[in-house]
Amino acid sequence: MTLEPLMSEARERLITRARREDLITVGYDTMDSPLGPLWIAVGPRGVVAIHYGKPDERELGRISRTYGPAVLPDRRRCDRIEIELDQYFAGRRRAFDVHFDLTPLTPFQRSILAATAKVPYGEVTTYRTVARKAGNEQASRAAGGALGANPIPIVVPCHRVVATDGSLGGYAGGLDAKRRLLALERGEARVPAGGWPPARKV
């Protein structure tokens, strides 16, 4: 007999009690997706992070500086967004209903992400257009930076923003992931059973 089964049952009970006592400010969970595991965190005002793979210390630091140390695994808190992401990957959802929270970002980053959030499903726009809609057409490079630091990819669809010359630009989840999301939204590809093969990170 090993400790692990006892341990995980005890952890579930601990999390339930912490939730009842209102000791969790940000709850997180990891879900499987066709693009690999996604780490999701939900705060008091909505989704605060979607991260490809495990979050690094910088990401956790950003969250704890903003919301305090009460960041705990909480599957229940992440239920809604996980259901919506599953529907999105299955091609049954074009927009997300969950609230999201961009509080820790600068006003410029927020305006770039707000402009990005309005790009319709299946369409693409350019960094320059997003910068213009955020009020500064000259800031397309800074717009790229803000999108690169987008804490909530997929829900804030930064994959729909490409370079003016038509090349893909960059993407936190890797360019394969960006290509796949665009193909999925255009109806050019469906998610194969068992998900896409592992993406190359660029």
Added chain:
Amino acid sequence: MVTFGELLERHEREIFAYALRLTGDRDDADDLYQETFLAAFRGWPPPRSGNERAWLYKIATNKAIDRARKQRGLVSLADLRLAAPERDGVTLADLRNAIRLLPGGQRAAFVLRKIEGRPYQEIADTLGCSEEAARSRVAEAMKKLKEAIR
């Protein structure tokens, strides 16, 4: 800044194992583990930054001593097998009974030293006593255990 999630990931296994060794019972260990982390979350931050591990041990030890005062439950054989391997011809049942009879502070000192292999300074910090007192608690516990299983 350490998050509660990181605190759990880093220390929950050893705190659970420690709880199991202190109580000798899986249900009590489960409760003790939960009480320890809930108390840590409620009482955050620890008195000294970077010292979370020692702080958790201290909370667990104090909670275990409180529990032991309130109830003197039986230790189950299966849980003790997880906690301490059988050796030297001493049966687990003998050891179970002997550990059960130790006072809370001696039991914690014994587990920390003889099962967890901690330095005396750390045991003293955890138990909130002097190093000398920690040594004497372990010695006293050993003496009682030897007498009990002779």
